[in-house]
Amino acid sequence: MEDKRHSKEAKEKNRLAHLGNKNPRWKGGISQRFIYQDYWKIRDEVIKSHPYCSFCNKTENIFCHHIDGNPKNNILNNLLVICRSCHNKIHSGMGGRIK
Numbered sequence: 474m475e476d477k478r479h480s481k482e483a484k485e486k487n488r489l490a491h492l493g494n495k496n497p498r499w500k501g502g503i504s505q506r507f508i509y510q511d512y513w514k515i516r517d518e519v520i521k522s523h524p525y526c527s528f529c530n531k532t533e534n535i536f537c538h539h540i541d542g543n544p545k546n547n548i549l550n551n552l553l554v555i556c557r558s559c560h561n562k563i564h565s566g567m568g569g570r571i572k
């Protein structure tokens with residue numbers, strides 16, 4: 474089971490890396506814009522259904538954290554509503570990697 478999931482993720486990563494290499498517009502580009510459009514749309518829905526921080530229940534400065542650290546993985550299960558200060562705490566616990 475574990476292995477299956479892992480290889481699926483690896484495959485997706487490979488695919489994206491491949492796209493990135495092949496597509497000169499990848500950086501600065503069209504692909505990125507689509508990703509962000511998706512993100513804002515999904516983010517709105519997530520926050521609408523859960524308009525407070527998952528950790529401290531604050532309703533200010535909330536947005537979505539990517540649980541797996543992959544900003545392109547905009548599926549509902551990967552997004553966590555969180556406020557800015559809790560977000561900082563999570564990421565300092567992860568070695569300061571901000572996504």
Ligand SMILES: [Zn+2]
Pocket residue numbers: 526527528529530531555556557558559560
């Ligand atoms: Zn919070």
Ligand SMILES: [Zn+2]
Pocket residue numbers: 537538539560564571572
């Ligand atoms: Zn985050």
